[in-house]
Structure formats: structure tokens, C-alpha cells
Amino acid sequence: MDQPTVGILHPGSMGAAVAACAAANATEVLWCEAGRSPASVARAEQAGLTPVPTLPELLDRSDLVISLCPPAAAEDLACDVSQHRFTGVYVEANAINPERAQRIAALLGPDATVVDGGVVGSPPVGGKTPTLYLSGRVDATERIESLFAGTAVHTKALGTKAGKASALKLSYASFQKTSRVLVALAVGMAREHGVDQELLEVASRRTDSYLSEPGYIVKTASRAWRWGPELEEAGHALAAAGLPPEMLRAAASTLARWNDAKGDSELTLADALDRLAQP
Incomplete structure (x- = not known):
């Protein structure tokens, strides 16, 4: 399988560490620096991420986008993405309730392939090995599993129904x-x-x-x-x-x-x- 270009929204402590793991099997991992804090810039640089100036450029260049942000921002962020008709795989990996995960899947479809995700464990640094649980289309979850193969982020698919990973x-x-x-x-x-x-x-x-x-x-x-x-x-x-x-x-x-x-x-x-x- 070809190595994808990955976009991370946004490089917080978990997002930056997960993105750094994804870089092992990606052509490039992008992040949008517009409006982000100096702390985000430092985390992104340390993780070896490539900055891009705007969200539309990140979406245009990315095959797969991972959303890891504060729960309250998850739907607003997905709404921003929907306005640019992203057509790749969108991993909704935030700590949100299953109903919100399903709303986001409906919001971004049918243009994007949305995979519901949930990270259980600490950021993958210093020997920590969290698990990214996934629920969504089999071809999409397999692509995400390949992205993190051999890294500190373990993956486990829970089926195809959106909301299962968020519920866990x-x-x-x-x-x-x-x-x-x-x-x-x-x-x-x-x-x-x-x-x-x-x-x-x-x-x-x-x-x-x-x-x-x-x-x-x-x-x-x-x-x-x-x-x-x-x-x-x-x-x-x-x-x-x-x-x-x-x-x-x-x-x-x-x-x-x-x-x-x-x-x-x-x-x-x-x-x-x-x-x-x-x-």
C-alpha cells in the first residue's frame, strides 16, 4: 500500500505524539500553523511535522486526516473541514459521545470516509503504548492500521458502526x-x-x-x-x-x-x- 500524506488537527500533547508515530509510515505529516500557539509550534517541530499555512492546503495535500482536539471543538472543526469537501479518510479520534461521532460522520459524508476513533492510554512517548480503537469501513480501518504498524500506537478495529470506538x-x-x-x-x-x-x-x-x-x-x-x-x-x-x-x-x-x-x-x-x- 502506498504511503499516504497525513494531516493532523491539531498537535496537542496527544496529537503531536500520535502524528510522530504516523510519520514512520507516511510520506509526510502536515499540520496547519494558522492561529496556533507557540507551544503547538514547538510540539510540531519536535515531532518532525511539516507546517502548512492554511486548512484548505492541508486538506488538499492530505490523503488521511486525524482529528485530535479538545472535545468541545470536534464538531466545529469537522464543519470547517466539510466546507472544503475533503475526499480522503477522516479519523474522528476525539473523546466525544457516540451521537456526536455519528453526526460528524453524516456531516462529512459522502465526500469523506469517516472512521470513528478513540485513543485509550497516555501519549506514545517514553515507552507508553496507547491503543487507537477504530470503527468504520473495513478498507479505511485497514489503512489506518497500516499507518501505525510497528509504532508505539497500537490499533484495534471494533467493526463498521460509527460510535463504537467513541463509546469504548x-x-x-x-x-x-x-x-x-x-x-x-x-x-x-x-x-x-x-x-x-x-x-x-x-x-x-x-x-x-x-x-x-x-x-x-x-x-x-x-x-x-x-x-x-x-x-x-x-x-x-x-x-x-x-x-x-x-x-x-x-x-x-x-x-x-x-x-x-x-x-x-x-x-x-x-x-x-x-x-x-x-x-
Whole structure:
């Protein structure tokens, strides 16, 4: 199979790392530098991506486009792409609920071939090996599997129905991310009463518990700006399935207290807990 030219929208921490893996089996990996931050420029340069000035040029030159952006922007981004009648493979790899994935597939079709995707795991750097789950036309999913063959991004096809990959991503995220929020609340309450060390001692007897990893609270705080919207998406998915969404929506509301912790490399556990205690 010929090596495709790939476009990445946009090179965030996950997008840039995934794009760098795709470069192993691509002719070129493009990104659109218009309106992007200096941090995005630095990530793209480090990943060896080729800048192009506009979205239309990226779409004209790309055989395959991967969308990895904050969940709230996914449909607007797909709408921008639809206006340029992209005719390649569009991988909708954002943490969005299945209904939104299906809307995007309808929005971009029949011009483009849309594959629903969901990344489970950390960005593929430093030995991390996330899995990109895929649902869509077999010929398109096979093309994506070939793109990431032999790289740190594993792939797994789940069938042809749009929304299956998004459902799996949000099902896992709803457990994993809400569990981290509960740890922060438990440690914060224990600290308020001066028994936080005793709580951690209790948790240390259960090494399979997230409660035994209080250091992860800082990471949770720094990622809250994107974890919160993911849990909102998962709440929508629960409601659509007839299940109660309130727990995930409450976790998203809790995470919102840390929205200003994005990019704070000096954040400590005490700082994170202090911010959580202040609306």
C-alpha cells in the first residue's frame, strides 16, 4: 500500500505524539500553523511535522486526516473541514459521545470516509503504548492500521458502526477519570481533619486502589481542562443509554475548579488540594 500524506488537527500533547508515530509510515505529516500557539509550534517541530499555512492546503495535500482536539471543538472543526469537501479518510479520534461521532460522520459524508476513533492510554512517548480503537469501513480501518504498524500506537478495529470506538473510549474514561477525582476529594477531606497520612496508610494496604497514588492528584489537576469536557461527553452518553449521568457531571464540575492549573509546572499536591477547596 502506498504511503499516504497525513494531516493532523491539531498537535496537542496527544496529537503531536500520535502524528510522530504516523510519520514512520507516511510520506509526510502536515499540520496547519494558522492561529496556533507557540507551544503547538514547538510540539510540531519536535515531532518532525511539516507546517502548512492554511486548512484548505492541508486538506488538499492530505490523503488521511486525524482529528485530535479538545472535545468541545470536534464538531466545529469537522464543519470547517466539510466546507472544503475533503475526499480522503477522516479519523474522528476525539473523546466525544457516540451521537456526536455519528453526526460528524453524516456531516462529512459522502465526500469523506469517516472512521470513528478513540485513543485509550497516555501519549506514545517514553515507552507508553496507547491503543487507537477504530470503527468504520473495513478498507479505511485497514489503512489506518497500516499507518501505525510497528509504532508505539497500537490499533484495534471494533467493526463498521460509527460510535463504537467513541463509546469504548468514554466508557473507560468515565471510570478512570472519575476515580481520580474521588481520590482528590478523599485526600482533601482527610487533610482538612489532619488524617491524610493515616488515610494513605490505609490505602497502602490496597495497592490496586487509585487511593494509594495521591501524587497523581497533581497530574489530575493539570489535565482537568480536558478531562472535565470528556466526562461531560460521557455523561451525555450515559443519558442517551438511559443511565443516570449525575455522577460524571458532578466529577466534571469538580474538575472545573482546576481549570486554571493547565500548564502549571510548579503545582504541588498541597496547591492542588487548596485550589480544590476554593470555588
